[in-house]
Amino acid sequence: MHVPDGFIDAPVSAAAGVVAAGAVAVSLRGARRELDERTAPLAGLVAAFIFAVQMLNFPVAAGTSGHLLGGALAAILVGPYTGVLCVSVVLLMQGILFADGGLTALGVNITDMAIVTTVVSYVIFRGLVKVLPRKRRSVTVASFVAALLSVPAAAVAFTLIYAVGGTTDVAISKVATAMIGVHVLIGIGEAVITALTVGAVIAVRPDLVYGARGLRQRLKLRVNGELVDTPDPSAAPAAAPGAFPVAARSSHRKVWITGLVTSLVLAGFVSFYASASPDGLEKVAKDKGIDAKTEKHATEDSSPLAGYGVKDISDARVSGGLAGVIGVGVTVVAGTGVFWALRRRRTSDASPTSLPEGV
Template sequence: MHVPDGFLDAPTSIATGVVAAVAVGVALKGARRELDDRTAPMAGLVAAFIFATQMINFPVGVGTSGHLLGGALAAILVGPFTGLLCMTCVLIVQSLLFADGGITALGTNIDLMGVTTVALGWLAFVAARAILPKRTSSVAPAAAFAALLTVPASAMVFVLLYSLGGTADIPIDTLAAAMLGVHLVVGAGEAVITFFAIASIVAVRPDLIYGARPLIARRELEVRVSEASA
């Protein structure tokens, strides 16, 4: 999913860079409401985990592999604003130190793997959390659903950007079919990884998961009400 230098023309790369800069600026302000004594330490761990797991590729087809994007996972663990900052840090380090994604395409990669996956992942998670039973065991399935959506969505955003400023003459329908086919499989893998990562934390410390806090608060309120009634 990392876009290298030269895939998009200069105007498109500049535009995506501006969008990324604005999004990161908004996230810097929004993260102040999310960071506390639990979220702050988790943010560093989340960034390190996503960086490490993105280095592990799994085969998708002949000559094709995929890796965890992690935007949905980051948003659910530490909140959408802090999650975007985590993803941005990971992508900057990968671009500057490991040549994974071009420097001129850094804004594009932040938009694709950061803004898109974090925003859509968080919205999908909140929607699934509202539908599923109001207990912490629902957090992992909701997270998996969110992760499943974000990967092909990110691929389709890339196709849209390529249709606007791609530097090679590739039929857009062919590109869309190839990207969607591969990234549906990658999304399934991301859903599995996200499910087990969230489920393992829910089993021991659900209070560390930002997205689970409303459910925990609801459960505590119900306990207090039942005790008061007794």
């Protein structure tokens, strides 16, 4: 659903840019509360994983494909504020390096794909986990439903933006019907990917899933006729303030390495077999004529990675795979840098202020 330059007029694109900038600023502050020893390393990996999976277009109808948007996945794994930043980092890398999504439309894309999907999915997710049984399976079910509904919500958001600032004269009812119809189908794929990923992380390290925190019920033992909580196996042993258990660090490192390798394999190898059909927005734009004023991407000729291939490499498999690997690497470095900086800022702000001698 990457909106190219030319779909939306300049005033509305600028307004969307202001909305996106404001939301990112709020998310930067909110993410400082969400990021800790568990989520800070994972957040950069989540961004890289979303980048990789977005390369895997899957068929949803005749001549149409879809791909992960990632807002629900990011929000549930690392928190809604951090989730907005994860998807925004992905969109920024795609727009600058891969000429995917217009630069003047970056605000529209962040508003639609990062903000709307993350906010809608997390609100639905939190509502569901409050009424479902307090079990790990409930988190997976809530993830499925939240991700499913987040995609047509993004389609509705695009339709509203297009209604205000569209550059072609197409009946908004036709755009809405086509966009929502195809993105309901894409939402099913989004839901499956999100639920499987969240379920896999919960199976290994449930404490790493932000949306699952506080849902686990402690076992109780009867001691002298009274029920008491059993010790929490994930609790940190007595250690210096801020220290992270060695066993937890080791397990965390395994999850991180596994996730990174998976992302590299998906982007560098599996992406070659992705559907070549246009995605939902591209198909609707072509069928309904809303792409009549599409503009050439500013970096299409200058970026060596434009179009998810490496220039001067003629073999499509090697070119696409190498571009995918580079994209994962750049995204994980950029994302991890941002989130560790926010984490360090939080730690610095939380540290006690030194007092003058004698006070």
